[in-house]
Amino acid sequence: MKVTVKMIGAFVHAAGFSERTFDLALGTTTDELLEIVKIEKSRPMIVARNGQAVTPGEKLEDGDRVVVAPTFSGG
Amino acid sequence: MFGWTGNILRVDLTQKTFRKETFSEEFAHKWVGGRGFALKTLWDELEPGIDPLGPKNKFIVALGPIAGIPAPNTGKTVVAAKSPLTGGYGDGNLGTRVTEQLRKAGYDMLIVEGAASEPTLLYIEDDKVKFLPAAEVWGKGTYATNDWIYERYGRKAGVLNIGQGGENLNLYATVRSLEGRSGGRPGMGAVMGSKKLKAIVVKGSKPIPQADPDKMKKLGAADLRTVHEMDKKSGWSIQATTGILAWCNEVAALPVRNMRKTRHSDAWKIDGERLDDARIATYGCPTCTMHCGIAIRDHEGRESELDYENIGMLGSNLEVFELDQVGSLNYLCDDYGLDTISAGGVLGFYADAIDRGHVAGDFRFGDGERAKELLRLAALREGDVGNMLADGSMRMARKIGRGSEAYAMHVKGLEVSAYNCKLCPGMALSFGTSPIGAHHKEAWVITFELNQTVRDSYGRDKAEKVIELQRIRGGLFEYIIACRFPWVEVGWELEHYPIYFNTITGLHWTLDDFWKVGDRIYALMKFFWLREMPDWSRKMDYPPMAWFDSANADTDGPIAGKVLDLEKYDGLLDHYYDLRGWDKRGIPTRRTATALGLDDEARQAEAFGRLED
Numbered sequence: 001m002k003v004t005v006k007m008i009g010a011f012v013h014a015a016g017f018s019e020r021t022f023d024l025a026l027g028t029t030t031d032e033l034l035e036i037v038k039i040e041k042s043r044p045m046i047v048a049r050n051g052q053a054v055t056p057g058e059k060l061e062d063g064d065r066v067v068v069a070p071t072f073s074g075g
Numbered sequence: 076m077f078g079w080t081g082n083i084l085r086v087d088l089t090q091k092t093f094r095k096e097t098f099s100e101e102f103a104h105k106w107v108g109g110r111g112f113a114l115k116t117l118w119d120e121l122e123p124g125i126d127p128l129g130p131k132n133k134f135i136v137a138l139g140p141i142a143g144i145p146a147p148n149t150g151k152t153v154v155a156a157k158s159p160l161t162g163g164y165g166d167g168n169l170g171t172r173v174t175e176q177l178r179k180a181g182y183d184m185l186i187v188e189g190a191a192s193e194p195t196l197l198y199i200e201d202d203k204v205k206f207l208p209a210a211e212v213w214g215k216g217t218y219a220t221n222d223w224i225y226e227r228y229g230r231k232a233g234v235l236n237i238g239q240g241g242e243n244l245n246l247y248a249t250v251r252s253l254e255g256r257s258g259g260r261p262g263m264g265a266v267m268g269s270k271k272l273k274a275i276v277v278k279g280s281k282p283i284p285q286a287d288p289d290k291m292k293k294l295g296a297a298d299l300r301t302v303h304e305m306d307k308k309s310g311w312s313i314q315a316t317t318g319i320l321a322w323c324n325e326v327a328a329l330p331v332r333n334m335r336k337t338r339h340s341d342a343w344k345i346d347g348e349r350l351d352d353a354r355i356a357t358y359g360c361p362t363c364t365m366h367c368g369i370a371i372r373d374h375e376g377r378e379s380e381l382d383y384e385n386i387g388m389l390g391s392n393l394e395v396f397e398l399d400q401v402g403s404l405n406y407l408c409d410d411y412g413l414d415t416i417s418a419g420g421v422l423g424f425y426a427d428a429i430d431r432g433h434v435a436g437d438f439r440f441g442d443g444e445r446a447k448e449l450l451r452l453a454a455l456r457e458g459d460v461g462n463m464l465a466d467g468s469m470r471m472a473r474k475i476g477r478g479s480e481a482y483a484m485h486v487k488g489l490e491v492s493a494y495n496c497k498l499c500p501g502m503a504l505s506f507g508t509s510p511i512g513a514h515h516k517e518a519w520v521i522t523f524e525l526n527q528t529v530r531d532s533y534g535r536d537k538a539e540k541v542i543e544l545q546r547i548r549g550g551l552f553e554y555i556i557a558c559r560f561p562w563v564e565v566g567w568e569l570e571h572y573p574i575y576f577n578t579i580t581g582l583h584w585t586l587d588d589f590w591k592v593g594d595r596i597y598a599l600m601k602f603f604w605l606r607e608m609p610d611w612s613r614k615m616d617y618p619p620m621a622w623f624d625s626a627n628a629d630t631d632g633p634i635a636g637k638v639l640d641l642e643k644y645d646g647l648l649d650h651y652y653d654l655r656g657w658d659k660r661g662i663p664t665r666r667t668a669t670a671l672g673l674d675d676e677a678r679q680a681e682a683f684g685r686l687e688d
């Protein structure tokens with residue numbers, strides 16, 4: 001399945017890309033995706049799938065858009 | 076008394092007189108500084124119902140006990156007055172050398188009264204005060220004014236100034252300092268302009284009284300280094316506040332087209348990545364080691380310093396997606412001394428009203444060139460259009476009528492900052508209950524809401540979180556005075572602030588002591604509203620009606636078909652009032668006032684409206 005990952009803020013530098021589409025095995029979870037894109041899970045971050053916050057272990061689906069952003073607390 | 080100088084400088088521009096006054100330890104402990112000092116002073120000294128642009132209004136520059144002492148990020152000053160934009164208490168903070176210089180001159184607060192007959196520069200150097208002519212720079216922008224001041228007084232002087240916006244009484248004119256610092260969204264620049272006060276220049280040479288200056292010096296230096304390292308590690312200042320634009324676009328919370336839309340396929344053109352790529356310089360406030368001002372070259376080749384609110388309100392909200400043009404709009408706002416958020420809100424509202432045929436005009440979304448001209452008209456109050464735009468979206472809507480009030484994006488008269496809350500009930504509550512109007516600085520709850528709660532829910536947890544953040548952001552950081560970003564952005568714990576405060580003052584306060592001060596300030600701000608507006612109703616704490624209008628719902632994306640629910644918002648507001656100990660109108664009860672030490676103020680407020688037990 002194809003999943004697009006969008007990095008925001010400092011994660012662009014951490015992951016080495018801004019936006020990229022990945023070919024993933026069916027059933028891949030958001031946690032597994034973070035390992036694939038080499039983002040340490042201990043880093044404070046907010047992850048959204050199709051514009052909605054993800055729940056732990058959430059399974060991805062074909063065509064999903066996942067956004068990884070720092071835990072902004074605001075301007 | 077340590078920590079506070081204990082002095083106020085009171086200046087009368089009409090009489091060209093000044094005097095040094097002292098304040099009591101009780102006043103210092105009860106109101107701490109900054110917003111607390113300014114609010115209590117305006118409450119005690121302003122006649123109710125005065126014209127905010129008349130000589131009876133007072134312009135206040137207020138500092139706090141840790142302000143100006145090297146530690147993470149203590150270079151901020153609060154400017155305050157009765158707001159000409161909202162009619163309530165108004166204030167803002169900005170990074171400036173005035174913070175350190177005014178404290179070193181021996182004052183914690185400057186109160187400016189009356190009005191000069193000629194353009195004036197108020198010069199303060201320790202115990203000396205001079206009223207100097209400023210006609211040479213009257214009519215000039217803030218950059219030229221700043222340079223003119225630097226040539227005469229050196230670059231280390233503390234400077235606050237206004238541009239043509241303030242001079243011409245544009246109601247969202249701000250106060251400016253340094254290269255790109257701006258503050259006082261609810262028209263604090265217009266209040267200076269109404270007093271013909273073009274600039275304040277401050278130099279000080281005295282030590283700031285501290286209980287343990289040696290300890291504070293070591294602590295402050297070490298902590299500034301640590302915060303710098305934390306910022307580098309997190310990478311926050313690479314995009315700084317502008318990183319949030321791409322996130323807002325992804326989660327459908329970006330202001331687009333006067334907040335009619337929440338996303339745009341061109342948003343990436345003005346996002347934090349593009350901004351970082353276009354960076355030509357970085358600017359920051361004094362005593363800061365995580366500078367967040369990203370400067371780029373604008374369309375005309377000038378340097379323009381941007382943050383998220385600028386690109387959100389002057390970019391996506393106007394559908395201007397050329398970064399250099401957004402830079403130009405921002406430069407003009409800064410030079411004229413206009414609030415970029417309100418300017419973006421006002422122009423967005425104007426384009427929307429034209430679009431709907433509610434007013435005649437030639438401005439369209441996406442027209443950056445015309446937007447520049449409109450900013451000029453608004454700053455100079457030139458012609459009917461300039462005068463209308465200079466009054467802000469609330470007054471514009473009253474004038475235009477035809478139902479346009481529903482999409483004038485303001486709360487209490489202050490334009491909404493760059494978060495589109497079409498489906499963010501908690502953030503809408505934060506804007507709604509912000510006591511100075513729709514400002515993001517009071518409680519920025521949107522990431523909590525979208526990540527840790529069900530987005531489309533109106534539970535008590537959201538009201539609790541808004542209050543928690545108001546205590547910290549609208550409270551602690553506004554009266555102790557420090558920039559909130561080390562805490563909000565790189566994880567510098569709040570516990571450091573009582574340590575600074577106690578080291579400087581010799582007191583033994585905990586965070587709980589601070590929360591009570593914040594609650595006191597919020598309650599008195601509500602009494603201020605009641606005094607100015609005896610027919611106050613809870614509707615004043617509503618966000619713009621456009622967010623409740625199903626005709627406005629997104630047609631695709633994460634929140635397609637959904638908008639806020641007014642009945643449920645009312646329930647959320649009830650939770651908020653209940654948690655704060657306020658009545659159903661949103662006015663503190665007598666019991667709450669007593670618990671906060673506001674018995675006298677409650678009695679005074681009762682002359683203007685009934686208080687519940």
Ligand code: SF4
Binds near residue numbers: 559560
């Ligand atoms: S983080 Fe930004 S706003 Fe805060 S003190 Fe530093 S430069 Fe100023």
